[in-house]
Amino acid sequence: MDTKTRILNAAELLFADKGFSGTSLREITSIAEVNLAAVNYHFGSKKELIKALMKRYLDVLAPSLITSLSDILENTDKPSLEQVFSAFVEPLLSLNKLHENGTSNFLQLLGHSYTDSQGFLRWFITNNYPGIIDNFTAAVHKAYPELTSEDIFWRLHFTMGTAVFTMSSTEALIDIASNDFGLKLDVADVIKRIIPYVAAGVGAPIAR
Amino acid sequence: MDTKTRILNAAELLFADKGFSGTSLREITSIAEVNLAAVNYHFGSKKELIKALMKRYLDVLAPSLITSLSDILENTDKPSLEQVFSAFVEPLLSLNKLHENGTSNFLQLLGHSYTDSQGFLRWFITNNYPGIIDNFTAAVHKAYPELTSEDIFWRLHFTMGTAVFTMSSTEALIDIASNDFGLKLDVADVIKRIIPYVAAGVGAPIAR
DNA sequence: GTCTATAGCCGGATAGAC
DNA sequence: GTCTATCCGGCTATAGAC
Numbered sequence: 466m467d468t469k470t471r472i473l474n475a476a477e478l479l480f481a482d483k484g485f486s487g488t489s490l491r492e493i494t495s496i497a498e499v500n501l502a503a504v505n506y507h508f509g510s511k512k513e514l515i516k517a518l519m520k521r522y523l524d525v526l527a528p529s530l531i532t533s534l535s536d537i538l539e540n541t542d543k544p545s546l547e548q549v550f551s552a553f554v555e556p557l558l559s560l561n562k563l564h565e566n567g568t569s570n571f572l573q574l575l576g577h578s579y580t581d582s583q584g585f586l587r588w589f590i591t592n593n594y595p596g597i598i599d600n601f602t603a604a605v606h607k608a609y610p611e612l613t614s615e616d617i618f619w620r621l622h623f624t625m626g627t628a629v630f631t632m633s634s635t636e637a638l639i640d641i642a643s644n645d646f647g648l649k650l651d652v653a654d655v656i657k658r659i660i661p662y663v664a665a666g667v668g669a670p671i672a673r
Numbered sequence: 674m675d676t677k678t679r680i681l682n683a684a685e686l687l688f689a690d691k692g693f694s695g696t697s698l699r700e701i702t703s704i705a706e707v708n709l710a711a712v713n714y715h716f717g718s719k720k721e722l723i724k725a726l727m728k729r730y731l732d733v734l735a736p737s738l739i740t741s742l743s744d745i746l747e748n749t750d751k752p753s754l755e756q757v758f759s760a761f762v763e764p765l766l767s768l769n770k771l772h773e774n775g776t777s778n779f780l781q782l783l784g785h786s787y788t789d790s791q792g793f794l795r796w797f798i799t800n801n802y803p804g805i806i807d808n809f810t811a812a813v814h815k816a817y818p819e820l821t822s823e824d825i826f827w828r829l830h831f832t833m834g835t836a837v838f839t840m841s842s843t844e845a846l847i848d849i850a851s852n853d854f855g856l857k858l859d860v861a862d863v864i865k866r867i868i869p870y871v872a873a874g875v876g877a878p879i880a881r
Numbered sequence: 882g883t884c885t886a887t888a889g890c891c892g893g894a895t896a897g898a899c
Numbered sequence: 900g901t902c903t904a905t906c907c908g909g910c911t912a913t914a915g916a917c
Contacts (some may be wrong), residue, residue: 468882484789487694489910500884505912507882580788580841581692615854622846623835623870630834633788638830646823662831665877666870676900698893708902713894715900 469507471497474564476518481573485515485581516589519578522571525563527594529556534600538607546664549604550624554656561652569652572632579629609668620667627663631655677715679705684726685772689781693723693789724797727786730779733771735802737764742808746815754872757812758832762864769860777860780840787837817876828875835871839863 466474475497479488490511494501508514533552537544560567578590591598598621605617612620631638635655642648674682683705687696698719702709716722741760745752768775786798799806806829813825820828839846843863850856 484692484694486692487789490912491909500882501911502885502913503883511911576788576838579838580784581695615850615856618849618853619866620870622842623839623867626836626838627831627834627874630784630787630838631831634830641826642823645826648823658827659831661877661880662828662874666835666874669869669873672869697891699891708900709893710895710903711901719893 468497468499468503471499472504472507472514473518473521476514477564477570477574480515480518480577481570484577485511515578519574519590522560522563522567522574523590523594526556526560526571527597529559531596531600534597534604537604538600541607544604544608546605546608546668547660549601549608550660550664550667552604554653554660557656558653566652568656569632569635572629573635576629576633605667611671612667616671617667620669623666624663627666628659631659676705676707676711679707680712680715680722681726681729682772684722685778685782688723688726688785689778692785693719723786727782727798730768730771730775730782731798731802734764734768734779735805737767739804739808742805742812745812746808749815752812752816754813754816754876755868757809757816758868758872758875760812762861762868765864766861774860776864777840777843780837781843784837784841813875819879820875824879825875828877831874832871835874836867839867 472493476488476493479492479496482488490504491501493514494504497503504511504514508517530553533556534549537548537552541548557568557572560571564570575590601621602614602617605621606612606614632652632655635652638655639650642650680701684696684701687700687704690696698712699709701722702712705711712719712722716725738761741764742757745756745760749756765776765780768779772778783798809829810822810825813829814820814822840860840863843860846863847858850858
């Protein structure tokens, strides 16, 4: 495995766990077993490393998500909201084929990107991958035409919150489920539990 | 205003905005216009300052929330989920009387406490204020008895995610709502939009 | 491309004068 | 209780040998 990849893999683990400002280049290069200077040589700066890390996932996820959502838009007259959200499951879970714990790492990174670092990553994502949001909005509109684009904006945001926050603490949740309820769960189980929740949330009656 | 309070107020602003690891004691004492050494004199360490900050809110919020939820438990035979979640509104908004932007600051701090600092604050909160969770679980159970305690556990967590994540980015959301939809919103408006969403989510049919 | 070494700055924390 | 001064380690980033 080359140095660049070793760095990306180590950074992914640490950033997902401790956030960006909570992780130092020294920790990353130590886990990656490469020289401290290698990060700056290969990526230029810590910020660029973070972007490269998100790009590694988003370049895989975005097309697969857009395909999955387009499929619903083209082949279903009036999809259910559960169908729309289920369109996320396979693309998200396929990130586990890219890397061990890819799904939860990616969603945790996404969570940190919204709170850490004064939103520069949020800017980066919305400006580089707008197709996801457009397709999702269109699919929700088709499933629930009475929702205005403003309603959809809010409920999409709430849904992001649910997913991202849940994934940020998946490990803790799986532990609790095991201790308190004797259940052995994995990321896929957690995702399956979220879908009815967010589908019902987005499908809530409109109070005017 | 005494030094201790000046520090708490400055820390609240900065921590809410930039997270714990993203904020330095130097920034805090500079905004507070007190000496750098004052934090360690008054609080002992940065970690203890964080705890003191959360305590300042939780000591007000916890009893008011417990009263509000107990009220529903005692005086309503079968409350609706909207009623249960509405029980949070007044206690949360009353934090604005404590401090300017108290509600959103507190919820942002709560958000950071779940992702920053390896969960030590999460531990602190759940171990020091268990009454909130117990009362909330009881109220949800009364509103929707078919939910098992396991179902409630998951859906409570999803709800936390929605609230905390939304509040972490309230400022950005209010900006977008203003630019894209010409709406002038405040925290109370955002909270009112969340309630139907989470009530519907928690009330989603149970897939078995 | 990878290393050592180090610059230069910032972090939390503390000693000790007042 | 508040200040200055400082310790000491960690931080990102870079220069320069190999």
